[in-house]
Amino acid sequence: MRQLFALILLLAGGVASLDGASFAASYDTVTIGGRPYAAVRDWAKPNGFELKWLQRDKAASLTGPFGKITLEADSRWIEVNGIRITLSFPIALKSGQLHITPSDISNHLTPLLYPRKMAEGAKIRTICLDPGHGGKDPGNTEGSRREKDYTLLLSRELQAQLQNAGYKVITTRTKDEFPELDERPAYANKRKADLFVSLHFNSASATSASGIEVFCLTPAGAPSSHARPEGYNGSSLPGNRNDSQNMLLAYQLQKSVVKETKSEDRGIVRARFAVLKTATMPAVLVEGGFMTNPTEGRRIYDASYRKTLAKGIVDGIKAYAKLVERTE
Numbered sequence: 308m309r310q311l312f313a314l315i316l317l318l319a320g321g322v323a324s325l326d327g328a329s330f331a332a333s334y335d336t337v338t339i340g341g342r343p344y345a346a347v348r349d350w351a352k353p354n355g356f357e358l359k360w361l362q363r364d365k366a367a368s369l370t371g372p373f374g375k376i377t378l379e380a381d382s383r384w385i386e387v388n389g390i391r392i393t394l395s396f397p398i399a400l401k402s403g404q405l406h407i408t409p410s411d412i413s414n415h416l417t418p419l420l421y422p423r424k425m426a427e428g429a430k431i432r433t434i435c436l437d438p439g440h441g442g443k444d445p446g447n448t449e450g451s452r453r454e455k456d457y458t459l460l461l462s463r464e465l466q467a468q469l470q471n472a473g474y475k476v477i478t479t480r481t482k483d484e485f486p487e488l489d490e491r492p493a494y495a496n497k498r499k500a501d502l503f504v505s506l507h508f509n510s511a512s513a514t515s516a517s518g519i520e521v522f523c524l525t526p527a528g529a530p531s532s533h534a535r536p537e538g539y540n541g542s543s544l545p546g547n548r549n550d551s552q553n554m555l556l557a558y559q560l561q562k563s564v565v566k567e568t569k570s571e572d573r574g575i576v577r578a579r580f581a582v583l584k585t586a587t588m589p590a591v592l593v594e595g596g597f598m599t600n601p602t603e604g605r606r607i608y609d610a611s612y613r614k615t616l617a618k619g620i621v622d623g624i625k626a627y628a629k630l631v632e633r634t635e
């Protein structure tokens with residue numbers, strides 16, 4: 308499979324390293340809604356994908372050596388091998404063709420199709436876990452249930468499983484206390500962790516909401532999928548240096564957690580959360596289910612479910628490590 312990737316790279320003349328700018332230079336772009344867009348067809352072909360309409364002028368699938376991507380006009384949601392991802396900008400229909408922004412290609416597709424390797428001989432060794440909330444901040448509360456207690460329990464379970472798998476684990480808190488939000492990535496930076504994983508449980512006003520979502524930092528200049536105002540001034544944040552690896556890590560975690568827990572896939576989403584902004588290593592925030600959903604809430608409060616959830620996260624980290632540590 309990887310050799311095939313290499314061949315495609317060769318044929319496509321270095322598509323692997325393209326960023327938005329070089330993509331725009333290599334392919335024709337058109338302006339839609341004031342933004343540059345490229346025809347999906349023009350990107351798909353040199354990357355080995357065959358494009359097929361699922362519904363004329365509305366939805367299409369791309370099938371290739373990497374697997375299958377589905378996209379839909381006027382939607383920010385795509386599916387990559389069955390896992391949902393929010394794009395920064397909606398897919399657009401123009402002149403009978405679906406179009407995607409070069410920014411979404413470089414931030415959402417390239418990191419998955421052409422995973423970047425770590426430096427020769429480098430390995431993922433130290434994982435920093437960040438049990439969300441704590442101390443004065445209970446997080447979501449449902450009756451007597453407090454999110455901060457369950458993120459800590461999940462963190463302990465995950466720590467044990469990661470250590471069994473041979474990783475070194477550090478945590479931003481080990482008890483019911485509240486490290487400031489910016490201190491959490493700062494601790495991971497100082498201890499030179501290779502990955503940062505923040506752990507949370509979700510809430511919604513509708514009790515029907517359920518499932519898993521994984522956040523990673525919003526790319527510079529792009530809107531977040533999260534509605535919370537961020538006071539963002541548009542410049543690049545320290546965490547944006549890892550845009551490509553943030554996405555790859557989020558995808559691998561979401562894929563294996565959904566598979567392991569059989570929970571609903573709410574997709575990979577973007578936010579400029581304080582704990583993600585200044586991490587200097589690939590960083591994600593996992594929302595491991597909804598406390599407000601009666602069925603899912605019961606699972607979250609159950610140690611055996613947290614074990615399964617933790618296994619999904621460990622498998623995702625291993626899958627990520629295998630991709631970035633590869634030597635060929």
Ligand SMILES: [Zn+2]
Nearest residue numbers: 439446507508
């Ligand atoms: Zn939380």
